Amino acid sequence: MAKGTKGYRRIVPSLTALVEFEAVARLSSFTSAAKELGVTQAAVSRQVRFLEETLKTRLFHRLHRSIALTSDGEALYLVVAESMQKIAGVFDRLSNSMQQKELVLASTAAFSQFRMWPRLAGVRNLQQPLSIRLNTQNFNSDLRHVEVDVAVRYGDGNWIDGTSTFLFDEEVFPVCSPSFLEWKKAPTTLAELADLPLVDSDPTYEGWMGWEEWFQAVGYRPTKLTYALRSSLYADSVQAARHGQGIALGWARIVHDLLASGELVRLPIGTYKPKDAYYVVVPHGRSITPMAATLIEWLRAEEPIM
Structure with missing residues (x-):
């Protein structure tokens, strides 16, 4: 066991640096990451710089008033974020004795008002109980910067901030x-x-x-x-x-x-079937939990177009 731990420490010299890097990448800000972590901005910068020196690559493009992940930074962030979400999920499951957990679902106001609300009573009939919190949006928010478990989006299914699952088409x-x-x-x-x-x-x-x-x-x-x-x-x-x-x-x-x-x-005068469709999007770094899978199947229970 000690040998394995030593091996991880040789490859990953600082878990603190990874935690602070994840916060900076998710929030796109050293200042915001420092506030979230309760440390100074200088401390966060040192940890990220330590990672870059260790890996011998730049993780962020330092722009005039903003930062952006490099391709290497993006690759590292996706892995670190997913790993941290899995660890957090295990801690949450082991420490929380409640059988019911709140799932945050993001959607447009129209989808929420006209499709979700009339169907929420059906949640009680599911075998696995769900508690849903609706996050209404007018535009697609970057899922790397918001606390959302599942988002419903309309489009081509290709988004850089999450993994898409086809829901249903449109007319x-x-x-x-x-x-x-x-x-x-x-x-x-x-x-x-x-x-x-x-x-x-x-x-x-x-x-x-x-x-x-x-x-x-x-x-x-x-x-x-x-x-x-x-x-x-x-x-x-x-x-x-x-x-x-x-x-x-x-x-x-x-x-x-x-x-x-x-x-x-x-009115039976013309109809158009777009190539785009509705998708469920799970943020990168999060796996489709049994509760999320239940929600997706519930959302997918579609009626024929009238």
């Missing part, structure tokens, strides 16, 4: 409220649709489209669009459509329950 089509159809005649062509009051929102995730992009995707180029309302959040656009303000783009996985309840109506 985009026009939706409105029944009251809107009492006020305006239902359009029968794309040209008629373009002349009606539309509700739009700013794109927040790569691949989320607005009306102009959607019309182009379905092969129609209107000369002019009439907007009844524009909002910064897609969730607000859905609410506006629910209250009869105009026609919104319906992302099928988001508005499924509203279509099922009859609060929104799908």
Whole structure:
């Protein structure tokens, strides 16, 4: 046993240096790492410099007002972060007698509001109990800098800060409220649709489209669009459509329950199936625990697109 320990110490001369390096890499700041660790910035700098001298390579690019990992630094960080997460997980499991642990799930406001909340009651029916804390985001936060166990993202599945698992695909089509159809005649062509009051929102995730992009995707180029309302959040656009303000783009996985309840109506005029899809992303350095796997399977329990 002593021989093995001696061998590790020969290869890894300072675990303290690795701990402080991980904090700097995760927070992208020597100052923030020092505050988190309760030491001085100079002490953190010495530990990182010691690692660089030991490894004979630069781990960070020192920029004017920021730092960035080099390719060698990135390789070391991924391994160190994963190892520390595993160690922390064992300590947490051994020291915590509670059977239920809180899982932090990050998603957009729309996904959280329209897909997660209506389904949270189903968590109680799972064989493995889950306690979920929702972290609502408007943009993808770097998972290396936030305390998140699992994130739901829309895109191509390729992100540098985590490992992606396919969740489900998507389809985009026009939706409105029944009251809107009492006020305006239902359009029968794309040209008629373009002349009606539309509700739009700013794109927040790569691949989320607005009306102009959607019309182009379905092969129609209107000369002019009439907007009844524009909002910064897609969730607000859905609410506006629910209250009869105009026609919104319906992302099928988001508005499924509203279509099922009859609060929104799908207009059968054009539909677009993007190449991008929804993915569950687990931060690098964290393994997919049994609880996370249960959450992923629960999220994946999809209904047919209406």
